[in-house]
Amino acid sequence: MAASRLAHARPFGQHIATPEQFRAEIGLQHARHPPTSRARARKMRRMYFQTFGKFKKMLGQLDKWLEAAEAHAKAKSFDGNVFLGLRLAPDQFAFARQVQTACDTAKLAASRLSGKDAPSHPDTEQTLEELRTRVRAVVAYLDGFTAKDFESAATRVVTQPRWEGKTMSGADYFIEHALPNFFFHVTHSYAILRHNGVGLGKRDYLGTLSLRAP
């Protein structure tokens, strides 16, 4: 029954055998029916705007985890700034750098996909309070965006020094790099605190849900 529906459709897996096929299917470029209109542009820019809205919400949660780490240290009478050097493996980033990288991933993705300059943050934070200031600076930066800023996001050419001259389209960069990296560093920040006794739970991770009464 599902099989008969799929017989004339192209199943998911076949579409993404190559990045080109994937991009074609999702209509980012090289589409069989090329983008024709401002409707396409509106569609794409809203998608980016929506996801940066989610990044902003996650950074707001991260700010609360930092506050919880401070409170935990105070309750246990130790220096909360010890958290900044903790890590889950000797060859992974320490907590401070996980937070800094989560911030930079959101900030630089918004900048690269909009063409707007990003504020510089030189990674000099030495305390939980300074990390909170950093997080709030990125939230404030994201506050300055509107959906229109992401109008050309999908087709921008993105690069960074470690790619040694290679580039990605904005669309590929966002889904393959910025989105998973942002959640990687936010989740590692959370996991390091949990591993070291800070009392957080899934609700602190997700934040408020738009639940509707029955």
Place this chain on the structure above:
Amino acid sequence: MAASRLAHARPFGQHIATPEQFRAEIGLQHARHPPTSRARARKMRRMYFQTFGKFKKMLGQLDKWLEAAEAHAKAKSFDGNVFLGLRLAPDQFAFARQVQTACDTAKLAASRLSGKDAPSHPDTEQTLEELRTRVRAVVAYLDGFTAKDFESAATRVVTQPRWEGKTMSGADYFIEHALPNFFFHVTHSYAILRHNGVGLGKRDYLGTLSLRAP
């Protein structure tokens, strides 16, 4: 300069003061200009399809991390299935349940947003190999989807037992719940392996990038 551009636009933060405003701005529902056309439906279903493509890619990476865990255990002459019970904090899920929950988050989100039945997986895995089978079953399930399956995703009514009768719209559920939860459990799976000596790096997390030659 940026300020003058923004003077007549509505900055990012103001849009999402309430979930209703946020949804209105991104056009999911209650939009000032209500959705008028099949173009809107195509837009939305592609967004979901694209993100499930990313979930599928991440599950493919997770399968490789499980393989690396097996190889690591073999090289160190210990029973690799020990990994299934490891956890980062005593009140967090153990590794097996992190993997199972990552699988279920992807599977159930695809099912709930499409209305298609999901296969049942009763959480009986006892070995790394059985976890790999579980992961591959979900990849195969996602293979059966096309963009068209997500046509009504945004406006579906989603619920689950722990919400005690409350509901979310498909759009809210996806961005507020499924997306962050999926990355939460995938990243915790990765972090538990890294914490316990398995040699993984960011490339193993991200998978292949669509980089273009200069």
